[in-house]
Amino acid sequence: MSGLLENTSTRAIGADIGRVDGPAKVTGTATYAFEHQLNAPAYLHPIQATVVRGRVREFDTRDAEAVPGVLTVLTHDNAARLADIGDAELAVLQSDEVAHRGQVIGAVLAETPEAARQAVRLVRVHYEERSHDVRFSAARTDLYTPGEAEDDEQGDLAGAMASAPVTVDHTYTTPMEHNNPMEPHSTIAVWEDAGLTLYESTQGVHSVRSTMAELFGLDPERVRVIAPHVGGGFGSKGPLHPPVVLAALAARLLPGRPVKLALTRQQMFDLVGYRSPTIQRVRLAAEPDGRLTGIGIDVTAQTARFKEFLEQAGKPTEVMYAAPNRRITHRLAALDVAPPTWMRAPGECPGMFGPEVAMDELAVACGVDPVELRVRNEPGTEPASGRPFSSRNLVACLREGARRFGWQDRDPEPRRRMEDGWLVGTGVAASTYPTGQMPGSVAAVRFEDGHYHVRIGAADIGTGAWTVLTQIAADALGVPVTAVRLRIGDSSLPSASLAGGSTGTVSWGSTIVAAAQAFRERHGTAPADGAEARAGLPDNPNRERYAMHAFGAQFAEVRVHADTGEVRVPRLLGVFAAGRIVNPRTARSQFIGGMTMGLSMALHEDSVVDPRFGCVVNHDLAEYHIAANADVVDLQAHWIDEADPYVNPLGAKGIGEIGIVGTAAAIVNAAYHATGVRVRELPMTLEHFLA
Amino acid sequence: MRVSFEVNGHEVTADNVWPGESLLYVLRERLGLPGSKNACEQGECGSCTVYLDGVTVCSCLVAAGQAQGRAVRTVEGLAESGDLAERRLSPVQEAFVEAGAVQCGFCTPGLLVQTDDLIERTVGQGGGVPDEAEIREHLAGNLCRCTGYEKIIDAVRLAAERTAAQRDGGGPA
Ligand code: FES
Ligand code: FES
Numbered sequence: 001m002s003g004l005l006e007n008t009s010t011r012a013i014g015a016d017i018g019r020v021d022g023p024a025k026v027t028g029t030a031t032y033a034f035e036h037q038l039n040a041p042a043y044l045h046p047i048q049a050t051v052v053r054g055r056v057r058e059f060d061t062r063d064a065e066a067v068p069g070v071l072t073v074l075t076h077d078n079a080a081r082l083a084d085i086g087d088a089e090l091a092v093l094q095s096d097e098v099a100h101r102g103q104v105i106g107a108v109l110a111e112t113p114e115a116a117r118q119a120v121r122l123v124r125v126h127y128e129e130r131s132h133d134v135r136f137s138a139a140r141t142d143l144y145t146p147g148e149a150e151d152d153e154q155g156d157l158a159g160a161m162a163s164a165p166v167t168v169d170h171t172y173t174t175p176m177e178h179n180n181p182m183e184p185h186s187t188i189a190v191w192e193d194a195g196l197t198l199y200e201s202t203q204g205v206h207s208v209r210s211t212m213a214e215l216f217g218l219d220p221e222r223v224r225v226i227a228p229h230v231g232g233g234f235g236s237k238g239p240l241h242p243p244v245v246l247a248a249l250a251a252r253l254l255p256g257r258p259v260k261l262a263l264t265r266q267q268m269f270d271l272v273g274y275r276s277p278t279i280q281r282v283r284l285a286a287e288p289d290g291r292l293t294g295i296g297i298d299v300t301a302q303t304a305r306f307k308e309f310l311e312q313a314g315k316p317t318e319v320m321y322a323a324p325n326r327r328i329t330h331r332l333a334a335l336d337v338a339p340p341t342w343m344r345a346p347g348e349c350p351g352m353f354g355p356e357v358a359m360d361e362l363a364v365a366c367g368v369d370p371v372e373l374r375v376r377n378e379p380g381t382e383p384a385s386g387r388p389f390s391s392r393n394l395v396a397c398l399r400e401g402a403r404r405f406g407w408q409d410r411d412p413e414p415r416r417r418m419e420d421g422w423l424v425g426t427g428v429a430a431s432t433y434p435t436g437q438m439p440g441s442v443a444a445v446r447f448e449d450g451h452y453h454v455r456i457g458a459a460d461i462g463t464g465a466w467t468v469l470t471q472i473a474a475d476a477l478g479v480p481v482t483a484v485r486l487r488i489g490d491s492s493l494p495s496a497s498l499a500g501g502s503t504g505t506v507s508w509g510s511t512i513v514a515a516a517q518a519f520r521e522r523h524g525t526a527p528a529d530g531a532e533a534r535a536g537l538p539d540n541p542n543r544e545r546y547a548m549h550a551f552g553a554q555f556a557e558v559r560v561h562a563d564t565g566e567v568r569v570p571r572l573l574g575v576f577a578a579g580r581i582v583n584p585r586t587a588r589s590q591f592i593g594g595m596t597m598g599l600s601m602a603l604h605e606d607s608v609v610d611p612r613f614g615c616v617v618n619h620d621l622a623e624y625h626i627a628a629n630a631d632v633v634d635l636q637a638h639w640i641d642e643a644d645p646y647v648n649p650l651g652a653k654g655i656g657e658i659g660i661v662g663t664a665a666a667i668v669n670a671a672y673h674a675t676g677v678r679v680r681e682l683p684m685t686l687e688h689f690l691a
Numbered sequence: 692m693r694v695s696f697e698v699n700g701h702e703v704t705a706d707n708v709w710p711g712e713s714l715l716y717v718l719r720e721r722l723g724l725p726g727s728k729n730a731c732e733q734g735e736c737g738s739c740t741v742y743l744d745g746v747t748v749c750s751c752l753v754a755a756g757q758a759q760g761r762a763v764r765t766v767e768g769l770a771e772s773g774d775l776a777e778r779r780l781s782p783v784q785e786a787f788v789e790a791g792a793v794q795c796g797f798c799t800p801g802l803l804v805q806t807d808d809l810i811e812r813t814v815g816q817g818g819g820v821p822d823e824a825e826i827r828e829h830l831a832g833n834l835c836r837c838t839g840y841e842k843i844i845d846a847v848r849l850a851a852e853r854t855a856a857q858r859d860g861g862g863p864a
Contacts, residue, residue: 025793026780026796027766027769027784028800029767030796031725032725035719113720114712182736182797182798182837183728234836265733462796462837588842589838592838592839592841593839595839621730621731627839629840630827630831632839635839635841
């Protein structure tokens with residue numbers, strides 16, 4: 001598995017190259033899903049349930065149909081039956097049942113979006129309403145253990161807690177959060193005799209193709225999905241959600257005509273998933289010097305009653321710290337809500353909030369420096385599995401971060417520093433994210449017109465895939481980047497796994513390396529025009545032998561105004577160990593962007609559900625706050641050189657998600673240091689400091 | 692109704708415009724200029740920022756009819772004119788690519804127009820390079836979910852410095 005790590009002629013990988021899609025994006029010529037110029041499109045606007053639970057008795061569509069320009073009102077009565085409705089979330093318009101507020105129960109198709117929208121308002125829906133329950137709480141008596149996460153127990157945590165000289169036992173909470181990529185989920189669907197074409201804002205064209213083919217009972221060859229540029233996703237554009245199915249159902253009624261659907265920002269809060277809220281009881285048992293004898297996390301998360309999704313927030317506790325006694329449990333509350341989905345670092349992001357704040361509480365209780373406390377609890381092997389790490393440099397990140405941040409002179413006493421009315425403090429937390437790899441990718445290399453044409457159906461959702469895959473291909477072929485012509489974002493290209501779980505670059509990149517090697521073996525270094533080779537992602541036997549994760553350490557400075565409780569974060573510094581960095585410019589963007597989203601989580605993000613009506617009330621960017629430029633002052637991301645010969649031929653680990661992991665805990669810990677007030681729930685709004 | 696105005700130096704006309712349509716919609720869906728983005732449709736994100744008679748506006752909040760007889764400039768009009776493939780990027784566009792201020796690119800067009808405006812109002816009027824506070828204030832209405840803003844601020848500074856150097860030195864920096 002040494003591969004390119006040994007290749008001393010490597011030039012492109014590691015080079016600080018500007019985004020190859022940059023010029024298109026700054027001239028406004030990069031084409032996003034809704035922007036493909038097609039002839040005579042029709043526009044679709046969904047009808048959404050205004051009750052939480054029940055069934056539709058009747059649609060009165062007379063007034064809607066009278067709106068000039070309305071083509072069709074689509075409901076479960078006239079929508080095509082789907083072939084496979086195993087995924088209840090995607091069984092769009094297949095019955096009259098309403099399972100959550102805002103669910104798609106119909107749509108209007110019209111000549112203009114305004115006509116469609118106006119007509120939707122004129123549709124009168126009569127419901128048979130049933131009682132509903134959307135209250136999320138760990139005290140519910142109907143919580144259940146999801147099949148995918150059995151309780152994980154080593155030793156005896158309760159015994160360790162009873163006998164330990166120092167313990168921490170607190171409950172931490174994270175709220176419901178919405179991904180909110182800047183580009184709303186959008187689709188253009190076209191049904192023709194040849195099949196279905198979808199211009200889609202997605203993290204994976206091939207997964208959209210295969211899922212849509214199954215749903216509509218089509219040969220996958222008859223479905224084509226196109227997505228050259230995607231305006232962010234952060235998980236919500238990973239798995240499919242109802243809008244794309246709705247667009248295809250509508251297009252089916254209008255053969256040959258493109259049907260366009262772009263969600264409004266408000267609809268983004270109902271229809272494309274969110275991060276489940278979590279309640280985390282964290283227990284730590286320790287010796288007086290901070291060495292852990294026990295660690296446990298009991299997670300409660302929510303799911304839709306009609307479709308299960310588990311936010312696996314207990315996962316990082318399997319990985320982080322040594323302790324002979326360990327207990328990790330997950331419980332789900334099944335509610336009358338829309339299904340949660342992936343949001344940047346699902347599991348790890350919320351799951352490193354409670355435990356990393358608890359570690360800070362332990363550091364205070366033991367009088368041990370929080371950096372030192374983490375170093376003391378460094379495991380030799382992955383705690384839950386006993387497997388060796390392929391590489392683990394958490395300690396190096398903590399030390400390097402402490403040095404760069406100026407941690408050494410820190411007075412551990414809280415509430416000691418006051419500057420111009422602001423209480424000032426600093427805090428630290430660790431980050432981790434698994435280094436995955438998704439199966440199923442194939443890449444093709446073809447030599448033509450003096451260029452190497454590399455084709456793979458990968459997706460660039462802003463991560464830099466266009467750029468880094470070009471660099472990887474160049475090095476794998478031993479040619480300059482200018483000799484490579486990359487094509488991605490189209491399901492007519494060879495199959496690729498989706499951009500998710502920070503696996504894109506490593507899975508697609510390793511596949512491209514294999515295809516380049518196959519090309520050179522077949523055609524040598526002076527290929528004829530038209531020479532071609534392809535290869536799939538090879539198995540990596542090391543994946544069974546080693547635990548593979550990236551690690552990091554985040555340091556925050558927080559100021560809390562002594563009178564108003566206002567919280568500012570003037571400084572955030574992260575150091576990451578994530579294998580080889582393919583492109584420092586795009587990598588820095590990923591780390592910093594992740595940390596900013598972590599800051600946003602710490603201070604702002606909170607989807608507020610009204611239990612009476614079952615909907616998110618702050619469903620736009622005026623009320624659902626995300627970090628703005630004023631929130632981000634001095635933000636730095638660094639990385640350490642990490643050579644990992646086992647993870648993949650690139651020696652790279654995924655970096656799209658780790659930046660958001662641990663940030664909120666570092667900020668909360670710094671706020672404690674500033675004020676002496678321990679906040680255990682997010683977001684950390686100012687009322688926490690106005691006791 | 693019929694609406695006629697100038698976009699990026701060209702006279703354009705849109706017919707059958709419904710009075711409630713936004714300028715953003717007309718640009719994107721009727722005039723084939725999808726560079727300006729629709730991310731919130733209610734003035735919260737700045738993705739749709741364009742110049743209207745030299746003043747930056749959220750085009751999602753401007754009724755198309757209000758543009759009648761006026762001049763609009765969008766992200767598509769920032770680069771020097773010429774063949775699309777050969778078009779020279781403006782200093783602002785160049786700086787965004789170079790500084791790594793672009794990720795998914797959806798917020799980028801609005802930010803570019805707003806940055807262009809800041810530089811025009813400062814360096815362009817014979818003033819100095821805007822300081823960080825001015826840059827932040829001017830871009831306060833533009834949200835980005837990807838980049839963390841840091842590199843955007845760097846890009847604005849870089850573009851302003853280059854424009855000033857060009858002005859003062861009479862040639863490219
Ligand atoms: S789309 Fe106009 S401000 Fe958001
Ligand atoms: S680059 Fe994606 S929203 Fe700014």
